């Protein structure tokens with residue numbers, strides 16, 4: 027039918043445009059993600075050629091596969107339980123009238139409506155209260171509680187369509203209630219149960235929040251692992267993993283679609299799914315029963331901060347099995363440790379956090395006599411100001427904020443923080459999106475320190491940073507590498523780990539330690555007070571202090587370690603790269619202290635700077 | 639064989655079934671007839687065991703079934719919407735009861751095929767219910783119940799979802815089938831034609847009470863209550879009072895105006911207020927006066943309704959009441975165009991016609 031105004035045409039056109047736009051909006055990120063998984067560079071947004079190396083990295087990533095394995099086990103078991111319980115709940119709700127039925131029905135919605143973070147928190151509180159150790163069981167319990175609700179709702183919806191007369195017909199034909207359930211009700215609502223189970227499975231597989239709260243030392247899942255990788259720096263490895271996940275999901279979808287079109291599918295899917303889940307459950311129970319607890323070590327650390335290959339060697343050498351779980355910052359570590367429900371034997375806090383933990387009596391004294399390689403440590407690092415006795419920590423690595431710049435685009439000398447105020451680099455300066463870094467830098471230029479907590483100097487620092495602001499391209503901490511590589515910016519304050527990594531791959535870059543001094547951090551090995559495998563933890567510490575191992579660590583992480591013997595064993599290029607860090611004048615360095623209430627003032631000044 | 643004694647079922651204040659007693663003999667085709675909501679389904683469901691009695695007894699083959707669950711009762715039901723299991727084939731549907739009873743496979747095979755043969759569905763074993771027409775589904779439901787050879791088969795309006803033609807055909811098949819298998823049928827319907835055509839005996843229900851129970855002819859010709867008279871077929875009701883009564887007949891004064899004579903015995907006494915019930919086909923229109931075996935009342939023709947085989951004439955009596963007369967068009971072909979609207983005619987009927995019901 028023709029319309030006599032052009033609205034008809036317009037609508038059709040707009041509709042099409044809008045449709046395609048929304049499709050693009052929804053799906054464009056996915057091809058981009060896939061394309062960059064084949065990037066030869068480690069930058070996520072900077073194309074340097076085709077390569078499959080990130081797939082190799084992903085396949086070789088042991089922690090990743092542990093995560094996949096844990097995720098699958100947890101998903102399978104929790105799906106099985108949630109499906110059985112959820113179906114039972116739905117049947118009870120639809121078939122029986124009992125006291126509190128309405129209440130129960132509404133309670134079922136709660137895990138769906140409640141923000142997951144509150145849910146996770148309350149579960150955590152419960153687990154701690156009933157002294158349930160955090161681990162597989164607690165994560166599975168958490169997943170079951172919320173996926174149960176979804177299963178129950180889906181099955182309930184299916185049951186609402188269920189014709190009660192089918193049930194009566196079955197009873198009438200001589201089947202008792204159980205037989206009726208088995209032969210009539212369950213088969214008819216099977217599609218609901220299957221979709222509920224599939225839903226529960228995916229929910230469990232990609233749950234992050236409540237897993238974060240309830241996971242313990244040995245139950246790190248894939249999402250937790252991926253998130254920790256993100257914090258550690260987004261690399262194409264993540265793209266590769268994601269691409270693989272997308273492929274698996276697509277395959278599962280296609281398989282599901284194919285099965286659904288076949289007549290026998292439901293029974294088959296039910297059987298297969300149930301069978302697999304049951305098998306996994308049995309395997310899990312058996313493996314838990316068989317695992318020799320004495321020979322385990324639960325490490326809680328940043329993802330990848332102990333190189334996989336070194337952990338593997340340690341396991342081979344000692345027969346100790348390492349469970350590695352991740353935190354993403356010191357505060358997370360502190361909150362976990364102070365809850366006391368987690369079974370950690372070795373943690374890696376930074377300097378200031380060690381002080382806090384000692385104050386809170388969270389740490390055990392380390393038996394330094396048992397460490398044969400203790401003597402290899404640089405003495406300047408063994409009794410630092412945050413623990414002058416040196417009883418509670420062993421230094422692991424250190425780092426600092428320095429100046430990363432492109433030698434081809436700048437004029438020497440670049441050896442002072444002052445260059446960040448140089449008009450010549452207007453619009454080419456990148457600053458970290460981090461208030462402590464920015465204000466710390468300004469304070470240092472003014473001859474003071476943030477930790478002095480001087481409000482007058484804060485005003486001066488703000489003025490200084492304001493003066494700098496017109497020169498600044500952007501405040502950004504996450505994509506510093508890419509921005510410098512694309513030559514959008516020429517120079518930026520950056521952390522030594524990332525800075526050295528970029529210099530290693532791209533010789534035009536240089537990482538400098540400005541002469542005014544730089545803020546530094548020291549990451550340490552610590553043992554929680556109630557660690558159950560303290561001796562195993564000490565063995566790993568000692569292992570990491572061995573010169574050959576320390577050298578491998580440094581090579582892999584590009585973080586210097588305060589080890590007097592190791593540098594000599596480094597390959598020449600790595601040695602050269604780390605040289606400025608190894609020869610740092612500790613007097614120029616300043617450990618980042620706590621700011622206390624002053625933090626709020628700095629925060630206000632930071633907001634002021636960023637908003638105007 | 640099946641006996642209901644003073645059975646009552648209440649839902650809160652609603653009395654769905656009120657003190658019902660009835661007996662169904664072995665091999666009988668028994669019909670429960672009544673308008674919507676009168677409690678027919680409730681009776682059936684109590685017999686099947688889906689519904690509990692509030693009071694009374696239900697006795698099957700000499701044993702009180704008490705609160706036995708449905709699966710312990712030797713009765714099977716054909717549901718109004720058939721309630722076939724959607725996930726099973728026709729064969730599996732029919733075999734369900736036997737499989738539950740753990741019959742051996744060979745016996746199941748032969749009995750299912752036999753039952754499907756009885757309902758003329760051989761060859762449909764592998765279909766699923768949604769691949770069948772309504773009539774075929776209905777027959778599967780029948781076979782599924784029959785194959786268990788229950789003492790009693792309960793059918794709740796099994797034909798109501800079928801279109802008229804198929805329903806009529808199935809109705810015929812149903813009687814034949816019942817004769818052949820010899821199983822007692824209790825058949826619920828609100829369709830009087832169905833009930834009269836099928837049943838050996840009909841129980842007419844109203845408001846949870848059985849108003850009258852008997853063979854179809856008796857129900858049709860000798861309704862005992864106004865409800866039954868009204869519900870079965872169409873009926874003209876004339877108010878009257880008995881003036882004289884003998885054991886061979888009586889005289890009535892209708893609408894306090896017209897005296898008529900009834901030549902058959904009725905249990906009435908002079909002075910009784912009664913309803914005189916006349917079926918439209920028992921009445922006749924005429925310009926000529928009544929013959930000596932007839933009664934007559936004058937009326938004005940107000941409407942004519944052509945119905946194909948017959949024509950209905952609606953006459954208004956002097957007291958304002960409308961009376962319907964039905965005349966066979968074949969017999970009175972010439973008369974059809976003869977009667978004119980708004981003319982006065984005589985209503986005539988035989989003195990042996992009509993029923994007297996105490997008002």
Ligand SMILES: Nc1ncnc2c1ncn2[C@@H]1O[C@H](COP(=O)(O)OP(=O)(O)OP(=O)(O)O)[C@@H](O)[C@H]1O
Nearest residue numbers: 649652653654673674675676677678679680681828
């Ligand atoms: N579960 C129930 N709760 C309350 N009242 C009910 C219930 N079931 C039936 N009734 C009432 O009992 C009465 C008889 O119901 P029943 O289903 O036996 O009627 P019916 O004769 O089969 O009617 P229809 O021809 O419409 O099927 C009705 O008034 C109905 O409203």
Ligand SMILES: [Mg+2]
Nearest residue numbers: 678679680794
């Ligand atoms: Mg009914």
